[in-house]
Amino acid sequence: MSNHQTKEEIARELEWIQASRSDPRHFSHIYNKYYRKIFLFIYKRTDNEDLTADLTSHVFLQALVNIKKYEFKGLPFSAFLFRIATNEVNLYYRKTKSVRSINIEEADILELKEELHLDKTENIEDGMLKAMENLNEKEMQMIELRFFDQKSFKEVGYILGITENNAKVKIYRILDKLREILNQRFKA
Template sequence: MDVWFATLIPGTWDTDTEIHREWELISAARKDPQAFAPLYESYLPRINRYIRTRVSSDEDAADVTQQVFLNALQALPRYRFKGIPFSAWLFRIAQLTLKQKRRKDKSSVSWDLLPVESYLEGELDPEDIVLQQEGLQRLRRLLARLSPEKRDLLALRFAAGLSSSEIAAVVGKNTEAVKKQLSRIIHTLKEEYHDA
């Protein structure tokens, strides 16, 4: 197995045993669709968070997420470890599934449709909630001005939790280019946020 395979789920691949376990899960799922369940459970939260930033409702997110995993299960026999981690392969399927949905629906989605509970953590008093919501509104306006490609990079990084190298594999760019682009986007957003 290649070393890059250890980056599939950041922070979780500490030993060769775990790397081989995912490969075994993939191999088993190729033979028996029921064996896909551990892969599904492992990637479901990240795929769903990513999809939720790109569609207009929780119901749409659930539907698209389900379609992503159905598409992945159907395509699993064609997956090979040729420089593309399984997570990147799965997020490419998510992107393609979203494109198909957009063609079908012809609608655009705003980040402000992401439920507040998805990004607010802990117990807050009412004043803190109002301040956070005002800040989020300001951020939403800034995000709305970004190109769809830049918003997608941010969704892959922050909603899906992918590393720069995983994002690079998803979008077909090199890792350094993705790091630079994310850094520029974040820097610009910070400046505009504080100037607003």
């Protein structure tokens, strides 16, 4: 599910990070590589282009400011950026007390439906959206990262500041919760 990188790509990325620590101009390689991914990640959570542009800029500024603290943990640098992006989006919603936006594509629903081992012929998309309304913010965030953003358990854990195992356990509990809600809806 994760964005797999070759050893050469990882090595090149680590060189850019190291070079950026002494000369911020080298950060442009990272910015160019990840800007669109981070922008789309944030846009799916805000549904506002201007706000997304502002938050995306802030993510890259935070990454550059904190690049000396970055430690390679076997994940692409994008996990570090997604962690910052998640924090920025959460901070924005906490500060403004705005209603959180979630954009879900049909492919996302289908993947989640598959993971829940639900009958593929059953038309439950509307029920799935209703069931997801029962999730709290943290639970929805985990579903988004894992299924809508295609992050590995290790990346989900890193982005949310929990262990990989904890991310797995929590996501499977959330899936059980969704399955139970959906089963109740369709029995009624």
